[in-house]
Amino acid sequence: MVALALFFARSEPAAAVGVRPLVIDLEVRAGETAPFELILSPSGQRERVHVRLFQPTQLPTGDLTYEQADPDTFPTAAWVKLDRDTVEVPGAQEVRIPGRVEVPFGVSGSHTVVLMVEPETPTQGGGVAIQVRYAVRLNVRVPGVGVQARAALAGLGLVANEARRPFVRVRLNNPSPLDYRVEMEATVRDANRRLIERIPLQTEQGRRSGQTAARIYPGSRLDFAGRVQSPLVPGSYELQAFARYAEGRQAVARETVLVHEGEFALPEGRLLVQVDPPSLQLEANPGALRTVSFSVGNRTQEPVVVAAGTVSAGGGAADVWPLARLRSSFPMTLRPGQxxxxxxxxxxxxxxxxxxxYGTLALQALPEAEVGQEGAQPQQVRLPVALVLGQVPDPVLELGQAQYVPASPPGSVDAVSPGAATDSGGPAGSAEAPAGEAPGGTLYLAVHNGGLRHQVLEGSTVSIEDAEGDVVASGLTLSLPADPPWLLPGAWAQLEAEGVPPLDPGSYTLQIVLRSPDATLLDQATELVVGEEEGS
Structure with missing residues (x-):
């Protein structure tokens, strides 16, 4: 379902009719006709509703765009017949709109038409304003002899975002006449073909919504990417991408890539061991026994000794270590590659x-030959641990003050590599600002967790409107500069959005959307005041 809200005034919108179903799937043979029905539920007031046919286009991000259907260029629209395309919906009574799909002979494959349901709301000036519209997808699948789903992978490689974090990126093309769902995964192996990491890949739309599977339409292309959590030291790596689609089919791509010195960010200090996952989260009931595990791998060609210690979370958070213990003995020695x-x-x-x-497991790694040597510099690895005990209500998030910091002028020593992507963002292109232009400024927003448990923040955004209601920026990534991105209970944290366009002094409205990996936590407007000393 896609609901598109279009507001022509700053006032609160009135209630609109409901629509069901929001997806209609029909399997119809060539030359046959299949009926369907739209049900419009009342909003409590009488409304006039239009239903128009639109042609969908799928973007590489996974999003759909729509344009009004022209049967001359989009013949599928001519298959769809509605008994009525304009109806009056009483305030307390459902209205049903029958329709049918008449499939001509000589066609096969998947065909999608969007039924755009648009309620009208009278304005004070006597005109009509479209308040909200629903895009109902009508999927018509026509079986045919020899028609099969196919997928083609291309462009497999490693890219970096502005923070120089590595991402696997690959394109999926659908050259077939069928639509299908697809899940993507990639693996990274070293020069000896040892598995370094298995990475789920998502489209941009999937990353925003927390979905791993995507639907691809005939003739479309989707771009998939996934963050490589493991450090990639200079050397040769083998990438493999796997597309599992159409209930049992698979496409595979393989590529050997060479990572150069300085191409990707590495942990500070020595790189001796790799710890996976980078944090531990678990839930348990009081009195119950729970176990969670992580791996420690030797990335060198010599034995490495690993020691462990515990650190309290601090900041008023309850300490996990009186309740938790390691089942393995430390220090331990890892053979090369073990x-x-x-x-x-x-x-x-x-x-x-x-x-x-909450707490942190502090690991130290040192080559066995250096143990006991004066001045030896071990690798330090911190593994955050979060335990949610019992039935704890979801955290209550509160927005604090927002502040805008403009970019430095072009040519100043601070005007380097700003970018709009952050550590938690997706892959990006060049981090350089265009010649002659200042890079974007930064927006800071205070957020408080008033609950009794932590909250993971991922995929949050901010949009900015000026005092006249004009959009200055839309969907900027709002990130928590912490690893992992946890907001601990009782704590304040400062979120950041980079790449903000220059803002003149004045008052602005920020539309803040805070998200976790699987839900929208807060969708709220707040004010930003830019003073004379801050404005561009």
């Missing part, structure tokens, strides 16, 4: 208070 699974067990008294408990 990886070990380490278990962490959590158990609490039955009367333990339900809330979040």
């Amino acid at each position: 990886s070990r699974r380490i278990s962490l067990t959590v158990q609490s008294p039955r009367e333990q208070e339900p809330q979040g408990y």
Whole structure:
């Protein structure tokens, strides 16, 4: 379902009719006719509703765009017949709109038409304003002899975002006449074909919505990407991308890539071991025994000794370590290329208070030959741990003050590599500002977690409107500059959005959308005041 809100005034919108179903799937043989029905539910007031046919186009991001259908260039629209395309919906009564699809002979494959349902709302000036519209997808699938789903992968490689974090990127083309769902995954192996990491890939639309599977339409292309969490030191790597689609089919692409010195950001200090995952989250009931594990792998060609210690979260957060213990003995020695699974067990008294408990496991790695040597510099790895004990309500997030910091003028020492992507963002192109232009400014927003458990923030955005209601910026990535991006209970944190266009002094409205990996947490407007000393 896609609901497109179009507001022509700053006032609160009135209620609009409801529409169901929002997706209609029909399988119709060539030369046959299939009926369907739209049901419009009342909003409490009488409304006039239009239904128009639109042609969808799928973008590489996975999003759909729509334009009004022209049967001369989009013949599928001529198949769809509605008994009525304009109806009056009473305030307390459903209205049904019958329709049918008449499929001609000689066609096959998947065909999608969008039924755009547009309620009208009378304005004070006597005109008519479209308040909200619903894009109902009508998918018509026509079986044919020898018609099969096909997929082609291209452009597999490694790219970096502005923070020089590595991403796997690949394109999926659908050269077939069928639509289908697809899930993508990639693997990274070193020069000895040892598995370094398995990475789920998403489209941009999937990343925003938290969905791993995507639907691709005939003739469309989707761009997939996924963050490589493991450090990539200079050397040769083998990438493989796997597309699993159409209920059992698979496409595979393989590419060997060479990572050069300085191409991707590496952890500070030495790189001896790799820890996966980079953080631990678990839930348990008071009194129950829970175990979670992580791996520690030796990335060198010599034995490495790993030691472990614990650190409290601090900042008023409850400490996890009285409830948790490691099941493995430290220090431990890892042979070259060896990886070990380490278990962490959590158990609490039955009367333990339900809330979040936090801490950090501090690991140190040192080559065995350097153990005991004076001045040896071990690799430091911090593994955050979060335990949610019992039934804890979702955190209540509160917005604080927003502040805008303009970019430095072109030519100043600060005007370098601003970019709109952040550590948690997707792959990006060049980080350089266009010649003669200042890079974007930065927006800072304070957020408070008033709950008893942490909150993961991922995929949050901010849009900016000026005092006249004109959009200055839309959908800028709003990130929490922390790793992992956890907002601990009782804590304030500062979110950042880079690449903000120059803002003149005055008042602005910020539309803040805070998201977790699987839900929208907050959608709220707040004010930003840009002073004379801050404005561009």
